[in-house]
Amino acid sequence: MSSALVSRWARRTVAVGAFFLVAWQLVVLAATAGAPGVGRSVGAHGFAPAVVLGLYGFVLHVVFGKAYSLVPAYFDHELAFARAPAVQLPLTAGGAALLALSAAGVRPSGVDRFGGLDGVGAVLWAAGVAVFLGTLAWTVRTNPTGGETGTGEANAHRRGVDRAANAVVPAAFAYLAVGTYETLALATGMPTLFVAYAPQATHLLGAGFAALVLFAVGFRLLPRFLVASPPRALVAVVLPAGALGPLLLAVGVLRRGPWFRTGAVLEATAVGGFALAYAVLFVRTDRDRVGFYGVLAGAAFGVVGVAVGLWFAFRGVDASLTLAHRRSNLLGFLGLTIVGVAYQFYPPAVGRFPVAGDRTALASMAVLAGGLGLEVLGLAAGAAGVVLAGAGATVTGAAAFAYLVLGLFVQRTGS
Numbered sequence: 001m002s003s004a005l006v007s008r009w010a011r012r013t014v015a016v017g018a019f020f021l022v023a024w025q026l027v028v029l030a031a032t033a034g035a036p037g038v039g040r041s042v043g044a045h046g047f048a049p050a051v052v053l054g055l056y057g058f059v060l061h062v063v064f065g066k067a068y069s070l071v072p073a074y075f076d077h078e079l080a081f082a083r084a085p086a087v088q089l090p091l092t093a094g095g096a097a098l099l100a101l102s103a104a105g106v107r108p109s110g111v112d113r114f115g116g117l118d119g120v121g122a123v124l125w126a127a128g129v130a131v132f133l134g135t136l137a138w139t140v141r142t143n144p145t146g147g148e149t150g151t152g153e154a155n156a157h158r159r160g161v162d163r164a165a166n167a168v169v170p171a172a173f174a175y176l177a178v179g180t181y182e183t184l185a186l187a188t189g190m191p192t193l194f195v196a197y198a199p200q201a202t203h204l205l206g207a208g209f210a211a212l213v214l215f216a217v218g219f220r221l222l223p224r225f226l227v228a229s230p231p232r233a234l235v236a237v238v239l240p241a242g243a244l245g246p247l248l249l250a251v252g253v254l255r256r257g258p259w260f261r262t263g264a265v266l267e268a269t270a271v272g273g274f275a276l277a278y279a280v281l282f283v284r285t286d287r288d289r290v291g292f293y294g295v296l297a298g299a300a301f302g303v304v305g306v307a308v309g310l311w312f313a314f315r316g317v318d319a320s321l322t323l324a325h326r327r328s329n330l331l332g333f334l335g336l337t338i339v340g341v342a343y344q345f346y347p348p349a350v351g352r353f354p355v356a357g358d359r360t361a362l363a364s365m366a367v368l369a370g371g372l373g374l375e376v377l378g379l380a381a382g383a384a385g386v387v388l389a390g391a392g393a394t395v396t397g398a399a400a401f402a403y404l405v406l407g408l409f410v411q412r413t414g415s
Contacts, residue, residue, distance in 0.1 A: 002082035006068055009085035011409050013065030014342065016093050018402040020057030021335070024050060025391070025398040027104075028327075032384075032391040047118075047186075047198045049104040054330045055202055056096040056125065059210050062338050064088065064132055066345070070217055074166060075140040076150035084135035088128040095125030099187070122187035129180045133173055144170060158223065161235050165216040171243045172216065175208025200250045207267055208246035210334055215242045215274055218337075222278060225344055226285035226292065230277040238277065242270035256313065264313035268306035271333065275299035290348065290358040290365075294340020297369040301332025304376065324379040331394065332372055339365060339401055346408045353407045361404055368397030 028050050065085070072079045098121025106117060140146070146166020151159045178193060182201035185192040194200045215238055223229055248263025278299050282292060305328035308321050348361040371393025378386030 002079070005082045006079055006085060009083075009089065010065040010069050011412075013068075013085060013089050014062050014346075015406055015409055016089065017058045017061035017065065017338075018405050020053050020061060020096065021398045022395070022402050023100075024053035024058055025395040027053060029388075029391040029395050032388050047099060047103040047202075049100050051202055051326070051330070052096060052100040052103050054335070055206050055210070056092075056099060059330065059334045059338065060205065061089075061092065061096070062342065063210055063213055064092065066217075066341075067132075067136065067213065070221075071136055071169065072139050073150055074162070074169075074217075074220060075143050075146050076148040077139050077143065079135065080139040081135050084131055088131040088135075091124045091128030091131065093128075095121045095123070095128060097121070099125065099183075102187075116187075118187040122184045126180050126184045129176060133177060136173070155224070158220075158229070161219055161223070161230070161232065164235055164239055165219045168212055168216050168239050168243045172209050172212040175204050175212065175246060179204030179208060194250060197253065200253055203246055203249050203253065206330065206334065207249060211267075211271070212242050212246070214334065214337060215239060215270065218274065218278070221341070221344075222281055222295065225289070226281045226287055228281045228284035230281055234273045234277040234280075238270050238273040241266040241273070245270055256316075261313045264306075264309050268310050271302040271306045275303050289344060290361045291340040291343035293362065294336050294343060294365040296340075297365060298333050298335070298337030298340060301328045301336060301369070301372065305329035305333055320379065320382065324376045327372060327375055327379075331368070336365065336369060336372075339368065342401075342405060346405055348404045348408070351404065351408055352411060356404060356407055360400060364397045364400035364404065366397075367393050367400065371395075371397060 031050070068079060068085050098117045102116060102118035102121060108117065146169060147163060149159055149162040149166060151162050155162075179201050182192055182194065182204060184190060186198060186201060219230060219235055219239070245263050245266030248259050249267060250263075252258070252260030252263060278295060282296055285292075305325055308325040308328065311318065311321070312325065343361050343365075348356055349358050351357060371390040374390030374393065375387050376390075378384070378388075378390060
């Protein structure tokens with residue numbers, strides 16, 4: 001009963017992430033088209049609406065949903081509190097929605113005495129994250145570094161990689177805690193651990209938590225999905241670089257000095273190494289699953305994103321490329337990778353509703369990747385029409401993904 005409850009609420013958390021993905025792309029399209037009141041400016045505390053919808057809303061909710069299922073199993077435990085996902089979801093979903101509205105400039109009367117929408121949203125978000133972290137910390141308390149991996153005898157040859165992957169999960173959770181505190185501090189006026197600068201919080205959550213979880217879980221999941229083994233040397237490079245890089249980026253993001261440059265090199269090494277490791281798996285596998293292509297596209301955009309980041313670190317920030325950097329990392333690396341892995345967990349081919357199937361799934365990823373590619377090229381070339389066409393395409397791809405995933409969830413509920 002408890003595993004069924006966790007699975008049900010994990011699906012609901014992923015479903016909420018899918019809704020946020022569509023909302024995110026709609027906001028980007030509206031901003032690109034110059035819709036009144038929907039600009040690319042940031043809110044009172046430095047958060048951009050698109051970043052809140054994309055990172056807090058889409059990426060982190062999908063990561064939360066799958067972490068409740070995967071982390072306990074990978075640490076050879078069962079989730080301590082089966083109702084934790086049900087408690088967390090309304091808190092983090094509501095918090096992300098309020099933070100996005102506040103960042104977009106919504107200022108309803110009557111909430112100022114509670115700190116405004118951003119203050120209420122940040123408190124809700126922090127409360128939900130506390131449930132998530134507290135539950136998983138209690139779950140793995142007797143195996144905090146993941147030495148016990150739950151790896152069966154059939155995969156005994158993978159135990160070394162599995163232990164290394166588990167070992168960085170506590171670091172990812174630390175980044176989530178610190179990034180959440182920084183979000184709360186920025187929104188409520190509490191003292192910040194770093195300077196009061198929103199990109200620090202988003203780097204801690206995106207590069208520190210989400211990307212590091214992707215590396216750790218990816219090195220456990222993807223070799224099993226593709227029935228192949230990644231080069232161990234790359235695993236040994238990617239995991240420590242991915243664990244340390246985000247901290248140096250957060251510390252040095254304003255001064256752009258040696259710490260920042262070192263962090264950029266480490267993060268580029270982690271993302272580039274992960275992309276290369278996945279490319280090796282992709283070439284070695286005899287299997288052909290539609291989700292594999294989403295992860296491959298995500299890895300490619302990750303390389304683009306960190307390449308632009310290195311340019312910023314060593315040559316200075318180019319305002320015309322800032323959005324391209326953000327979109328490549330958030331929608332490209334994290335987003336497309338998540339979409340590809342989601343299709344592995346929720347195969348579209350089993351759908352029994354209109355146009356469900358691998359072709360639609362492949363089309364959704366192709367349109368997402370193609371649209372994002374147009375955006376990045378258009379931003380680099382200063383071609384507004386190309387950027388607009390790309391943004392329109394990403395809306396279509398996001399809607400197709402949401403349709404397939406939500407359709408599968410509804411189908412399972414009704415079966």
